[in-house]
Amino acid sequence: MGTVLQHAVVSEKVNNQQGCCKSGPGYASPLEAMSGPRETLIYVTAVYAGTGIEKPDYLATVDLDPNSPTYSKVIHRLPVPYVGDELHHTGWNSCSSCHGDPSAQRRFLIVPGIVSGRVYVIDTKTNPRAPSLHKVVEPEDISTKTGLAYPHTSHCLASGEIMISCIGDKDGNAEGNGFLLLDSEFNVKGRWEKPGHSPLFGYDFWYQPRHNTMISTSWGAPKAFLQGFNLQHVADGLYGRHLHVYSWPGGEIKQTLDLGDKGLLPLEIRFLHDPAKDTGFVGSALTSNMIRFFKTQDGSWNHEIVISVEPLKVQNWFLPEMPGLITDFLISLDDRFLYFVNWLHGDIRQYNIEDVKNPKLTGQVWAGGLIQKGSPVVAVKDDGETWQSDVPEIQGKKLRGGPQMIQLSLDGKRLYVTNSLFSAWDKQFYPKLVEQGSHILQIDVDTENGGLKINPNFFVDFGAEPDGPSLAHEMRYPGGDCTSDIWI
Numbered sequence: 001m002g003t004v005l006q007h008a009v010v011s012e013k014v015n016n017q018q019g020c021c022k023s024g025p026g027y028a029s030p031l032e033a034m035s036g037p038r039e040t041l042i043y044v045t046a047v048y049a050g051t052g053i054e055k056p057d058y059l060a061t062v063d064l065d066p067n068s069p070t071y072s073k074v075i076h077r078l079p080v081p082y083v084g085d086e087l088h089h090t091g092w093n094s095c096s097s098c099h100g101d102p103s104a105q106r107r108f109l110i111v112p113g114i115v116s117g118r119v120y121v122i123d124t125k126t127n128p129r130a131p132s133l134h135k136v137v138e139p140e141d142i143s144t145k146t147g148l149a150y151p152h153t154s155h156c157l158a159s160g161e162i163m164i165s166c167i168g169d170k171d172g173n174a175e176g177n178g179f180l181l182l183d184s185e186f187n188v189k190g191r192w193e194k195p196g197h198s199p200l201f202g203y204d205f206w207y208q209p210r211h212n213t214m215i216s217t218s219w220g221a222p223k224a225f226l227q228g229f230n231l232q233h234v235a236d237g238l239y240g241r242h243l244h245v246y247s248w249p250g251g252e253i254k255q256t257l258d259l260g261d262k263g264l265l266p267l268e269i270r271f272l273h274d275p276a277k278d279t280g281f282v283g284s285a286l287t288s289n290m291i292r293f294f295k296t297q298d299g300s301w302n303h304e305i306v307i308s309v310e311p312l313k314v315q316n317w318f319l320p321e322m323p324g325l326i327t328d329f330l331i332s333l334d335d336r337f338l339y340f341v342n343w344l345h346g347d348i349r350q351y352n353i354e355d356v357k358n359p360k361l362t363g364q365v366w367a368g369g370l371i372q373k374g375s376p377v378v379a380v381k382d383d384g385e386t387w388q389s390d391v392p393e394i395q396g397k398k399l400r401g402g403p404q405m406i407q408l409s410l411d412g413k414r415l416y417v418t419n420s421l422f423s424a425w426d427k428q429f430y431p432k433l434v435e436q437g438s439h440i441l442q443i444d445v446d447t448e449n450g451g452l453k454i455n456p457n458f459f460v461d462f463g464a465e466p467d468g469p470s471l472a473h474e475m476r477y478p479g480g481d482c483t484s485d486i487w488i
Helices: 002-017 139-146 231-235 423-429 431-436
Strands: 041-047 058-063 074-079 108-112 119-123 132-137 149-156 162-168 178-182 188-191 205-208 213-216 242-247 253-258 266-271 279-284 289-295 301-308 312-315 326-331 337-342 347-352 360-366 378-380 406-408 414-417 439-445 452-454 471-476
Touching (some): 108 149, 149 205, 213 266, 242 266, 266 326, 279 326, 423 431
Antiparallel strands (some): 041 471, 242 253, 406 414, 439 452
């Protein structure tokens, strides 16, 4: 009996180390995921598109094991076959939404090129430390069959299909945006939404099956954002301010929420992880408000601003006021904390959201930005006094750009941060970032009392890459994470 029990314990350990449970990929619940193994690898999209270096973008594998001799180093690079893709966001072929299907595997990373319109499928299972290219879905195939282009967010569905939001048509018009559906073999199946139910603008989306709802967000027309940011384009109606509420899985728009002038450029969206909850948040980038959306008693959806980052009065910049620019955020798996970045100001924030209507600031750290000491740009207080933020050097390196994409460990204790937004915008706001390359930081998180602190022992320098400085963007763990896994 002792031997049998011993074998069961060993088997359980093996299953846990693989980052998934015996039923299927991912975890039975968000809270169970928090007890998963510590992350040892992370996959990062690294971009040369738009930098002047005529090399293919690549997927970098970074060692996160503090006991490894290659800790905080890039240990493998998988270049894609073409130049100019601009690899951006990524997702999995299968996640916790397929947990009940023992035949499903979290094996393939879905990597769209936002500029080229290609979708790369990368095998991470055969050799997790050295992923390989499995398939390329060509933009002509996508455009011919669906009219879609500029793919962005990828989510796996419980059916085994892949759903990808696309921001426009091949000519860069927002009017052609919608949702691409790939089958389990990564063949183009068609559009997900019903005819006549495409959103005004496209960007991110999240679905909550128990409430039969999917909600999508609005960036802008590709022909506008590809040029860099122009404030006139906002006035011209080339950027969005709406949330689109869809029936799930029906694909019909049931409601459009106009976020108004205080909700310009709503980018990332997250429901709470608890699949029974009918509320979540969206970050309005340009107006730098965190907006809570929620279901009302009559079954419709509404919204309210719960966090506002005030613009800073500044000198030596092209505008008299500087928005924070909330470009990414995430929620811890226990739905206790929300984290977001201000890409222009340069700070990362932690809020306790146990009272979703009244988030409380519990942690803040400066990790770059345009107003750090040494920058020509200074912030101005109401009394006329000027100030700049204190940003530490890490391993003798001055931090470049501003904090942008973030990824949280399953246990919620480590936050990883890259600093590239989009090459055209990087070039416009942080030209030295394009010249010198990105980096990844790791922030230690106090999950008891709140608080953030940069780990001085972790620094991944993409300025020292073999083919020249590259721009690091989205990050994914092989075992799943709190921005890709959805529970049903």
